[in-house]
Amino acid sequence: MNLRTDRLLRAFYRTARAGAERLSDGGGPFGFDVHTALQIDYLIQTYACDGIVESGTHYGDTTEYLARMYPDLPIRTCEINTEYAAVAAYRLHHRPTVAVHVGDSAVLLPGMLEGLKCPLVYLDAHWEARWPLISELRTVTHGVIAVDDFDIRHPRFGCDRYDSVVCGPDLIRKTLPDVRVIHVGSPLAAYPLPCLQVGRRSGTGYVVRGLARGPIEASPMFARVQLRPRLVMPSWGASEPEPSVAFTGAPR
Incomplete structure (x- = not known):
């Protein structure tokens, strides 16, 4: 394990899962999926994101x-629920x-x-009216x-759906007509850290x-998705869902 991965591991698993009671994945950074954290870290480093x-x-x-992992970058976050925002602001007031x-x-x-000239923008504003x-x-x-809760068409990974509209490639295709190719986090990559999330995992689109x-x-942490002229998703082969446990919290 290199020093960067060791630093990420410490920052990730030392962060409290405050959302455990109200989120179906039990809370934690990126839904307690360290593979997403590794993907995000690669992108922030490689694209030299400035916020x-x-x-x-x-x-x-x-x-x-x-904030733990990137203490030198400005981090701007927003929340529509005033109760959640107050808790987060109190928790992060020393950052x-x-x-x-x-x-x-x-x-x-x-x-x-x-x-910001090159931001990393993490979109996870779901489950409001x-x-x-x-x-x-x-x-x-x-x-x-x-984009969190994204449909990567893998049986182990969930996604969001609003009024029958799936959070996935078709939505990107219709919303951003100039975009021909996107990427999704790959479940098949050889990650340097195991994912300890045994409950709900969701896909991430980039x-x-x-x-x-x-x-x-x-x-190899990312798989290519062609949007045009026709949608072409990655083939995950004969991948089977990993064992999971159910959480009783509100959907995420």
């Missing part, structure tokens, strides 16, 4: 991890690089992106976008906007 923007703070599990905003991410996102994802995607014109696709295509 992190997050929509959907909840209790700040992912935000706190990001000078973190700003917790309260309100609709679709409205706040343009301001949160100001001054209005789904902001489409507006969020159209707002980010430059940087690396990571959209590189205004940047070269070379770096993301160079890593």
Whole structure:
């Protein structure tokens, strides 16, 4: 294990899972999926991201991890639920690089992106009355976008669905007509750390906007998804779902 991976491991597993009672995955950074953390870290390093923007703070599990792992980067996060935002703001008040905003991410996102030349934008604002994802995607014109709860068409990984619309490649295809290729986190890569999440895991979709696709295509942690002229998903072979346990918290 190299020093970077060791640092990530310590930051990830030292972050409290404050959302354990209310999230179906038991809370934790990135739904307690360290493979997503490894994917995000690769992208932040390789694209030299100069800030992190997050929509959907909840209790700040992912935000706190990001502040631990990237203490020199500005981290801007927003949450529409005032109770969740208050908990996260209190939890993170000693982190000078973190700003917790309260309100609709679709409205706040343009301001949160100001001054950043290459942001890592993590979109996880789900399960409120209005789904902001489409507006969020159209707002980010430059940087690396990571979409949580994304349909990667693998039996072990869940995704979100709103009014019969699936959070997945077809949504990106319809929302961003100029994007021909996206990527998803690969379950088949040889990660340097095992994932200890035995409950709900969700896929992550990645959209590189205004940047070269070379770096993301160079890593086996990501699988290519062709959107045009027709949708072509990765073939995961005969992968079987891993054993899982059910959580009784609210859906995520």
